[in-house]
Amino acid sequence: MREFVPAQDAPAVRLLREAGAVILGKANMHELALGVTSNNQAFSPVRNPHDLSRFAGGSSGGVAALVAAGVVRAGLGTDTGGSVRVPAAVTGTCGFRPTLGRYPGEGVTPLSSTRDTIGPMARRVADLVLLDEVLSGDDTPVAARPPGSIRLGVPTGHLTGRLEDEVAVRWEAALRDLARAGVSLVPVDVGSFTEGEFETGMAIVLYETRVELSVYLSKYRPETDLTALTALIAGSDVRGVFENCVVDGAPALVSEDVYRECLDRWRRLRTAYADTFAVHGLDGLVLPTTPATALDLATCDQGMVLCGEPVDTFATFIRNTGPASVIGAPGLSIPMGVATNGLPTGLEIDARVGADRELLALGLTLEEICG
Template identity: 85%
Template sequence: MSEPATKESGTRTGRAAPAGARSRYESVQMSLERAEEAAYLGGFITLDHDAAAKTPDGPGPLSGMTVAIKDNIHVAGLPNTVGTPALRDFVPVSDAPAVRRLRDAGAVVLGKANMHELALGITSNNQAFGPVRNPSDPSRFAGGSSGGVAALVAAGVVRAGLGTDTGGSVRVPAAVTGTCGLRPTVGRYPGEGVTPLSGTRDTIGPMARRVADLVLLDGVLSGDDTPVAARPPRSIRLGVPTGHFTEPLEDEVAVRWEASLRALAAAGVDLVPVDVTSFTEGEFETGMAIVLYEARVELSAYLAKYRPQTDLAALAALIAGPDVRGVFEGCILDGAPGLISEDVYRACLARRRRMRAAYADTFAAHGLDGLAFPTTPATALDLATCDQGMVLCGETADTFATFIRNTGPASVIGAPGLSIPMGVATNGLPTGLEIDARVGADRDLLALGLTLEGICGHPLATAGP
C-alpha cells in the first residue's frame, strides 16, 4: 500500500522482518516515522508506508540505506506525477534502471519526492502538491527542481536520494539546504524511465549529507568501482573564476565564499585565477534553446509511450503553476510564439561543442583539477515572493536565471559538478560550494569533494540517521 504523503496513514503493515534484517527493518520504520513528523516540509508527494516490509534481507553496499526518489524517476507501483495534475494517476509498472540498481545494492525506497512542476523551475513552490520548505527555515524555498529530495535529506528523513539535473536541479537545492549533490557527466548513469526535458542535458544525480555517501551511490549507479580517497590539500589545484561565477554575489554568500577561499589557501590548496569567458558567454541562451527544443520532442515521445491518452496540449491544459504554463504556451506548444526552429537548435548544438572544447582547453592550460565557486549567488528566498523575482545587490533579477547562473555552464557542457556545504551565512541559511571537473572525471571530482568537505565545514555532519 502506498498513499499520498498528505493523507492520514491509517494502520501500518506489521509483517515481521527476518532476524538478520531486524535492525535494517527498524531503521526504515524510524525513517517512516520521521517522514510523518516532517510532513510540514512537503518533501514527499507519495510515501510508501510498506517500505519497511520491503527491506532487503541480504548484504549490499547500500544495505538499509533509505532513499527518496524524485517524482520524475519511475518507481514500480508508485505514482510518477512529475509534480503536475495530468500525470497524477500514472503508475509505472517497472523501476527505472537507476532505481533498480539502488534496490539491488540494498537501498530502501521510502517514497517519491516533491519537485518543481515538470522539472521546469528552481523553487519547488509546487502549486499542485504544495511547496517544498527548507528545513533551515520553513518560510524559505528548498531549491529545485529536486527540492523534495534535498529537504528530506537535510531533515534526516532519508539518508540519500535521487534527483535529476538539467540546469542545476540537483546542485541548487543541495546548496540552499546545506547538503551534497552530484551532477555526473551526462550519460554516466542509465537515463531510461525518467520523464525527460533534454537528452543533451538531463541526468540523474545522487544527493546525500556527506560526500562519502555520494561515492557509494555513484559506484552503484555507474558500475565504476575505481577507489576514491581524499587527496592531500597540497596536491590540489583549483581554478577560481573571475567574472561570471563570482559577480555579483549576495553579501551573505560573498562572506562565506571569501572565508572558504582563505580556508582552502591555508590548507595548502593551490588557487589559480581563471578567465572563464570562453565557455560562459552566451551559455544561458544556448542552453535554454536546447532544452526548449528537446522538451517538445522528448516529452511528446514519452507521453506517447507511457500515457498515449495525454498529448502535450492535454498535459499543458492542467498545469498548475503559472510559470510552467507560461513556458509551454510561450515556447513548447504548437503555434507558440517562442518555438525554437531546427536551424537555431543546430546552431546551439554547434556552439555547445565549442564551449566543451574551450572548457577542456581551460583545464589543460592551467593544469586544473577543478573549478571552485559558489553554487548559487544567493541563499534561499522567501516562498511567498520567490516566483515574482528577487533583488541581488540592489538590482531586480529573475529568480530562475539568477539561481542557475553558476550551475548552468557545466550543465550545457555535460561536465560533472559537485555541490558541498560552504557553511551557514549570517542570515542563518546554508550556502554551497561547487566544484566542476573535466568531462568523465567523476571519481576524481568526488575525491576532491572528500577533501574540500573537511576544509569548508559541514553543518549537517551529525544530523539524521
C-alpha cells in the same frame, strides 16, 4: 502526471534495490522539473528545513529537504541546469551531477537528452561515492587527496563577483580556508565557455522538451499529448513556458535551424571548457553554487534583488551551475557553511568531462576544509 504509476522500476531504481537500498517513494519537486523554487502549486511548496518560510531550491527540492531534515540518508534528483546542486546548496546538503550519460536515464520524464541526468543527493560526500559506484558500475577507489596536491581554478568576473552579501562572506572565508590548507588557487577567465551559455542551453532544452516529452507521453501516457498536458499544469510559470515555447503554434518555438546552431555552439563550449582545464593544469573549478541563500516562498516567483538590481530568480540561481550542465561535465555542491542570516551556502566544484571519481575525491577533501 499525478495519476501515473510506472509498471516497473527505472533501471537506476532497480540498481539501487539490487544493491540493498530501501526505496521510500517519490518526493515533491518543481512541476515537470522546470524551475528552481519547488513552489509546487499542485502539491503545495517544498519548505526548507532550516527556515520553513524559505524555499528548498529546485527542481529536486523535495529530496534535498528530506535529506536535510534527516528523514532519509540519500536520494535521487535530476539535474538539467542545476536541479540537484541548487537545492543541495540552499539546504546544506551535498548534490552530485555526473558526466552526461554516466547513469542510466531510461524511464526518467525527459526535458533534454543533451543536458538531463540523474544525480544523487546526500548529507556527506562519502554517500555520494557509494551511490555513484552503484549507479555507474565504476568501482575506481576514491580517497580524499592531500590539499597540497590540488590545483583549483577560481573564475573571475560575475560568477564570483556578483553575490549576496551573506554568500560573499562565506565565499571569501572558503577561499582563505582552502589557501591556508595548501590548495593552489588560480584565477581563471571562463568567458570562453560561459558567454552565451544560458541562451544556448535554454534553446536546446526547449527544442528537445517538445520532441522528447512527446515521445515519452506516447509511450507511457498515450491518452495525453503536449496540449492536453499543458492544460493540466498547475503552476503558471511552468504552464507559461509550455504555452510560449513548447506546444504547437507557440509564439517562441525554437526552430530546427536555431537548434542546430545551438548544438554547434555547444560543441565549441565543450572544447573551450576542456582547453581551460588543460592550459591551467586544473583539477577543478571552484565557485559559490548559488549567488544567494534560500528566498522567501511568498515572493520567490516574483523575482529577486541581487547587488541592488532586480533580477530573474531562475536565471540567477542557475547562473553558476549552468556552465557545467550545458557542457555535460560533472559538478558537485558541498556545504560552504552557514551564512550570517542563518541559512546554508554551497560550494560548487566542477571537473573535466569523465573525471567523476576524481571530482568526488576532491569533494572529500574540500568537505573537511569548508563544510
